[in-house]
Amino acid sequence: MxxxxxxxxxxxxxxxxxxxxxxxxxxxxxxxxxSDKHKLYDNKTLMAKLGVREKYLKKLRDNGYLGYSREGDKYWYTQEDVDRFLRRFHYEAFAVGDELPKQEGGGYV
CATH class of the missing domain: 1.20.5 (Single alpha-helices involved in coiled-coils or other helix-helix interfaces)
Structure with missing residues (x-):
């Protein structure tokens, strides 16, 4: 230094x-x-990655849905924080088969 x-x-x-x-x-x-496992995001980077606004990111933090670290007025999110958040709100597909319905005349059959 x-x-x-x-x-x-x-x-x-x-x-x-x-x-x-x-x-x-x-x-x-x-x-x-x-490494990817220990990747860090700041507010701006995570907002771009998730496609959300700063107000919504703050709401996720304040309500305890998204883990974070804070130093001064700077917030940091680890890849583990993001993965935990995404797993918590992940829903499995409920369709029986892998095949998508065929589209006819603007509607699904």
Whole structure:
């Protein structure tokens, strides 16, 4: 990591040191999340993946349907969180056969 010169007040120095500590922590954790199993999503990425809006994603979090991690005002979702949510609301097909009905004249027979 690049050397940072700290010549500000003690409060500024402490704040910068805390920020650097958080960055170092995230750099150490990053490799374990690079595989598909440990993929991480932020709000924007997960909204695009699920095709939902921010308000609905917040509702899923607030109602306990979707697990998440939070640091400050940033929300993170693991692939495991997303898979658990999708399994919980998955419904099996109820049709008896694999064959789709034939369409005739705009309706199904």
């Amino acid at each position: 690049a050397e940072v010169k700290l010549e500000k007040t003690p409060c500024d120095r402490e704040l910068i040191e805390k920020i650097l500590a958080i960055l170092e922590k995230h750099e150490k954790l990053l490799p374990q999340f690079l």
